[in-house]
Every structure is written in structure tokens, then in C-alpha cells.
Amino acid sequence: MASLFSKYEGLAGSLGAVVAAGGRNPFAVVIEKPLSSTVGVIEGRETLLFGTNNYLGLSQSVRAIKAAQAAAEACGVGTTGSRIANGTQSLHRQLERKIADFFHRRDAMVFSTGYQANLGMISALAGKDDYLLLDADSHASIYDGSRLSAAQVIRFRHNDPDDLYKRIKRLDAPDAAKLVVVEGIYSMTGNVAPVAEFAAVKKETGAYLLVDEAHSFGVLGEHGRGSAEAEGVEADVDFIVGTFSKSLGTVGGYCVSDHPELELVRLNCRPYMFTASLPPEVIAATAAALEEMQEHPELRAQLMDNAARLHAGFVRLGLNASQRVSPVIAVTLETVEQAIPMWNRLLELGVYVNLSLPPATPDSRPLLRCSVMATHTAAQIDQALEIFRQAAEDCNVPLSAKETAA
Amino acid sequence: MSETVEGVSALIIQKLLSNPKVPRDINGDCKIMEDLAFDSLAVMNFVMEVEDSLDVSVPLDKLADIRTINDLAACIVDLKSKG
Numbered sequence: 001m002a003s004l005f006s007k008y009e010g011l012a013g014s015l016g017a018v019v020a021a022g023g024r025n026p027f028a029v030v031i032e033k034p035l036s037s038t039v040g041v042i043e044g045r046e047t048l049l050f051g052t053n054n055y056l057g058l059s060q061s062v063r064a065i066k067a068a069q070a071a072a073e074a075c076g077v078g079t080t081g082s083r084i085a086n087g088t089q090s091l092h093r094q095l096e097r098k099i100a101d102f103f104h105r106r107d108a109m110v111f112s113t114g115y116q117a118n119l120g121m122i123s124a125l126a127g128k129d130d131y132l133l134l135d136a137d138s139h140a141s142i143y144d145g146s147r148l149s150a151a152q153v154i155r156f157r158h159n160d161p162d163d164l165y166k167r168i169k170r171l172d173a174p175d176a177a178k179l180v181v182v183e184g185i186y187s188m189t190g191n192v193a194p195v196a197e198f199a200a201v202k203k204e205t206g207a208y209l210l211v212d213e214a215h216s217f218g219v220l221g222e223h224g225r226g227s228a229e230a231e232g233v234e235a236d237v238d239f240i241v242g243t244f245s246k247s248l249g250t251v252g253g254y255c256v257s258d259h260p261e262l263e264l265v266r267l268n269c270r271p272y273m274f275t276a277s278l279p280p281e282v283i284a285a286t287a288a289a290l291e292e293m294q295e296h297p298e299l300r301a302q303l304m305d306n307a308a309r310l311h312a313g314f315v316r317l318g319l320n321a322s323q324r325v326s327p328v329i330a331v332t333l334e335t336v337e338q339a340i341p342m343w344n345r346l347l348e349l350g351v352y353v354n355l356s357l358p359p360a361t362p363d364s365r366p367l368l369r370c371s372v373m374a375t376h377t378a379a380q381i382d383q384a385l386e387i388f389r390q391a392a393e394d395c396n397v398p399l400s401a402k403e404t405a406a
Numbered sequence: 407m408s409e410t411v412e413g414v415s416a417l418i419i420q421k422l423l424s425n426p427k428v429p430r431d432i433n434g435d436c437k438i439m440e441d442l443a444f445d446s447l448a449v450m451n452f453v454m455e456v457e458d459s460l461d462v463s464v465p466l467d468k469l470a471d472i473r474t475i476n477d478l479a480a481c482i483v484d485l486k487s488k489g
Contacts, residue, residue: 136454152465155454170463359447 018357021337022344026355029347036060037249037375042352048384050310050370051354053187055219055327056299057375059249063292064285071284078279083110084266087277095287096254102290103225103240105256109266110283112275114214114243115141117253119148120271121210121241122181126151130177133164133207137189137362142181142212148270151179158186158362161197168205178207184216184227188356188369190328192220195227199236210239218247218293219327224300244282248289252278303327303374306381310372313385318400319392330356331368331388338397339366345391351384409460409486415479418456422475434476453478462486 019025031040031049037057040049058064071091081087092110100108111117122145126132132151134142137158146153154171157163168178180202182193195211202209213226221229224247228234238259244252255262266272278286293299307327314321320332333339336357343355346368354369361367372381392399415434422428428442438444444452453464456478462485472478 136451146466152463153467154463154465155450157454167457167463170457170461359445364448 018340021340024344024347026340026343029352031352034060038373038377038380040352042347045350047347048351048380048387050372050376050384051352052373053215053246053371054249054373055215055247055303055371056249056293057373058247058289058292061249061285061289061292064249064288067288068281068285071280075280077281079277081276082273083277084273089280089283091280091283091287092277095283098287098290099254100256102223102294103256104234105240106258106260107262108254108256109262109269109272110278111253111255111272112278113251114241114245114253115144116271116275117241117243117255118142118212119145120269121239121255121265122146122179123148123271124265124269125149125208125210125239126177126179130179131168131171131173133167133178133180135159135182135193137186137191138181139183139187139212139214142183159191159193161194161201164198165201165205168201168207174206178205179210180207181210181212184211184213184220185326185328186362187215187328188361188367189330190322190324190326192216192324192326193227194231195237196231196233199228199231199233203236208238209236210241211237213240213242215246215328217242219300219303222297224293224297244286244289247293248286250282250286250289252282252286299374303372306374306376306378307372309378309381310370310385313381314388317385317389317392318398319388327372329370329372331370332365333368333397334365336366338395339368341395342391342397343368345394346387349387349391351387409483411476411479411483414460414482415476417459418475418479421455421459422452432475434474434479436475437473438475438478439473456482460486 029042031042033041037054037060038049039046075089079087079089096108096110111120118141122142126149128150130151132146132149132153134146134153134155135158136155154167156167164180182198185192199209211228216226218224220227223229228237239255239257241255244250308325311321311325311329314331322330339355346353356367356369358364419432422432436442438449457464460482462482464485468481472481
């Protein structure tokens with residue numbers, strides 16, 4: 001009889017090779033104790049955290065911790081129900097109002113995770129007779145949302161508004177509803193979407209536009225409303241989706257929109273309806289973190305300064321870093337055989353980053369993906385850079401990668 | 407202009423052979439993922455190139471039923487005849 005696990009044989013082989021090449025499983029790292037937003041204990045050693053997406057450091061916000069404690073005292077630790085049944089408390093509606101007000105939108109829906117926000121919105125919005133147009137480098141939650149929807153799904157080339165336009169025209173379906181989905185900042189590479197150009201295509205073709213600001217919320221724009229604010233095209237974006245688990249340091253997802261039908265989407269959105277709502281302490285901590293983010297715009301300025309410092313350092317070392325400076329900085333290596341030892345060496349020397357291997361990377365090369373925080377000190381960034389230099393030397397990774405790649 | 411499965415299949419094979427990593431002895435019955443060692447992302451990227459060459463849209467949900475080069479060719483011929 002066939003084994004359910006025979007399809008895992010290839011994965012077992014790949015994982016075995018990764019562990020054998022480096023001595024540990026990079027996908028099972030345990031942070032034994034977070035000491036601050038920037039330092040955690042891993043394998044008994046104090047380690048600089050450069051791979052946690054905690055852009056503003058708010059996972060350790062004292063104000064958010066106190067709000068969570070008070071909410072748990074007052075309301076308990078869980079709702080034990082779905083948003084459309086017993087899972088909506090006053091706190092949930094208050095947070096939705098706060099998020100909607102922050103974005104100057106009519107209403108907001110709060111989901112239990114950012115993944116579910118994309119899954120839910122995309123599958124609920126795009127039906128059988130509709131077209132979904134996805135950036136080729138979209139996050140898994142966007143692809144999974146497209147699979148849960150009954151829509152016809154077309155990919156366009158990454159960050160290429162002309163290609164989107166061409167593919168919409170090729171459909172030759174002027175009367176069909178179309179939803180275009182892009183991300184503000186792409187999570188693996190740190191690439192920033194040309195949202196204004198996408199908005200222009202949307203207007204010309206009569207499509208709807210959804211922007212996932214998961215990694216750009218709290219990061220881009222004068223007020224931290226993301227890439228659409230930064231490019232001055234918020235009015236052309238129909239739906240903004242995002243997460244609380246990056247800049248706000250908690251967990252949960254949201255969608256904001258001016259479309260009044262959002263109220264009806266709540267009743268046609270499986271990832272919203274068929275799961276428990278966020279517990280009171282998370283809702284309260286998120287609201288407190290949002291207030292803190294709004295009161296401290298200097299965190300955003302510091303974050304960008306830190307990103308520029310790390311990026312400039314990588315360029316100086318001769319590592320192949322992302323072109324654009326953003327809080328996600330990916331160092332591209334040429335081969336998996338280089339990337340695995342180097343990632344392990346970085347961890348041994350005291351820096352944690354994310355190891356991203358193909359096919360989870362956009363082109364077939366591996367990435368050492370770094371995320372910067374507003375709370376990193378200049379000394380921590382310089383120390384991380386020195387450790388990158390040392391690790392590259394120890395692992396025979398050529399510096400001045402751009403020359404060797406040519 | 408009507409296209410045949412054989413004609414589209416030949417064009418797909420020609421495009422595949424321009425990639426030096428693809429085995430030289432492929433034919434229409436080859437399974438794209440198993441025989442060509444394409445992962446899911448490589449398949450989607452390749453289909454995007456074929457879309458541009460043949461000026462056709464191949465929705466991603468159609469890819470679930472496609473295993474061989476001839477399956478892809480038949481799907482494209484079908485999509486074009488509807489367009």
C-alpha cells in the first residue's frame with residue numbers, strides 16, 4: 001500500500017543535506033530567551049537578532065505589555081469563538097475603529113493572522129467570473145488566497161506595471177471584474193513596489209487594487225501608512241491588507257477599505273468566520289503598540305538610518321545586497337553550498353539572520369535575509385557587519401560578489 | 407490562425423531547449439516537473455514565457471491538470487480556440 005509520506009522522501013533528502021552541510025537545522029532555531037528586541041539567547045549564547053521583522057522593536061513595548069496584562073485581567077485570555085459568533089468583544093471593534101481611523105478609511109476587518117487576512121480577502125473578493133492578477137513574487141498567503149478563490153489567476157512579472165497592463169489587455173475581458181494584488185515591500189528581497197504606476201494601470205483598466213503592506217506598514221510613508229502613502233496614491237488603493245506581527249510586534253491581520261461592502265465580506269470570508277478571534281490581551285497590546293507608533297515617528301526615521309547603515313556596510317564589504325535600501329536587506333549568494341555554511345557560521349559568531357533557499361527565493365539563488373530594527377544601535381550594526389566579514393572569510397565566500405558573478 | 411497540439415508542443419520544446427539545464431532528449435510525453443526537474447516556481451515562470459510567445463493567458467488553476475509538455479500544448483490550443 002502507498003505511504004502518505006512517500007512524497008516527503010525528496011524533502012527528507014534535501015533537509016538532510018542542509019543539516020549535514022552546516023551541522024544544524026536552520027528551520028528549527030530556538031530563541032531560548034529574548035533579552036531585548038535586538039538580543040536573544042540562542043544555543044546558550046547572546047545573539048544579535050537581525051531576522052525577526054520586529055521593525056520598530058515594539059514586541060518588547062512596555063506600554064503594550066501593560067495593556068495586555070490589564071486586558072487579560074479584565075476580559076480573560078481568550079474569546080473561544082469566531083468573530084461572527086461569540087468572538088467579537090468591544091476591544092475588537094475598538095481596534096478596528098482605530099485601524100480604520102489611522103488609514104483614514106471607512107472600516108477595517110481584523111483577522112487572527114496576517115496570513116488569514118490575505119487568504120480571506122483575496123478568496124472572498126475574487127469569485128468564479130473574476131480575474132486575479134498577482135505579482136509573480138507574491139507571498140504564499142496571496143497564492144493560497146488565489147487557490148481558495150474560484151477566480152482565474154494570472155501572474156505578471158515582478159514589479160512590472162507595463163507587464164500587468166499587457167496581461168490585462170490580453171485577457172480581452174473588458175467587462176469582467178479584476179483584482180490586482182501587489183505588496184508594498186517584498187518580504188524576501190526588500191524590493192519596493194512602484195505603487196503609483198500600478199495605480200495608474202488600475203485606473204486605466206478599471207481594475208481593483210489590493211496592496212499588502214505587511215512589511216511596509218509602520219515603515220514607509222510620512223505617517224507609516226505604507227507604500228501607497230509614500231507614493232501619494234492611497235485614494236486609488238481599494239483594499240489595504242496588513243499584519244500586526246511586524247511593526248506592531250504582536251500578531252493578527254487587517255484589511256481596511258472605503259467600500260461599504262466590507263461589512264458583507266465578513267459573512268463570506270472563510271478564514272475570518274471559521275477560526276477563533278484574537279484574544280483580548282493581543283488586541284489590547286496591538287492597540288497600545290499602534291498608539292506608540294503614532295506618537296513616535298522618530299522610530300521610523302531611526303529604522304531607515306539603521307537600514308542605510310547596514311546596507312552601506314554590506315556594499316563596502318563587497319557583499320551582493322539588495323539594490324534598494326529598506327528594512328529588509330537580502331544578501332544574495334551564488335550557491336547553496338556557500339549559503340549554508342555561512343549562515344551557520346554567522347549564528348556561531350553571534351548573529352541570527354534568515355536563511356532562504358530556492359524555490360522560496362525569487363531567482364534560483366539563496367539569500368541571507370536580514371531585517372533591521374529601529375532599536376538596533378550603531379554598535380550592534382557594526383558588530384553584525386564585522387561578523388559577516390569574518391563568516392564570509394571563514395567560509396571562503398568571495399567578497400566583491402558582483403565581480404565574481406559576472 | 408488555428409494552432410495544432412503538435413505545433414505548440416514543438417514550440418514549447420524549442421523554448422525548453424534554449425535552457426542549457428534541460429535534458430536534450432525531451433519529447434511531448436515528458437513530465438514537466440518529474441522529467442525536467444522543474445519546481446513549482448520554475449513551471450510558473452516557464453508558462454509565463456510561453457504566454458508571451460503565443461499571446462495567450464494560461465490561468466494558474468489550469469496548471470493543476472497539466473503534467474506533460476503535450477498536456478500544456480493541448481491546454482494552450484484549447485484556450486486559444488475559445489479566445
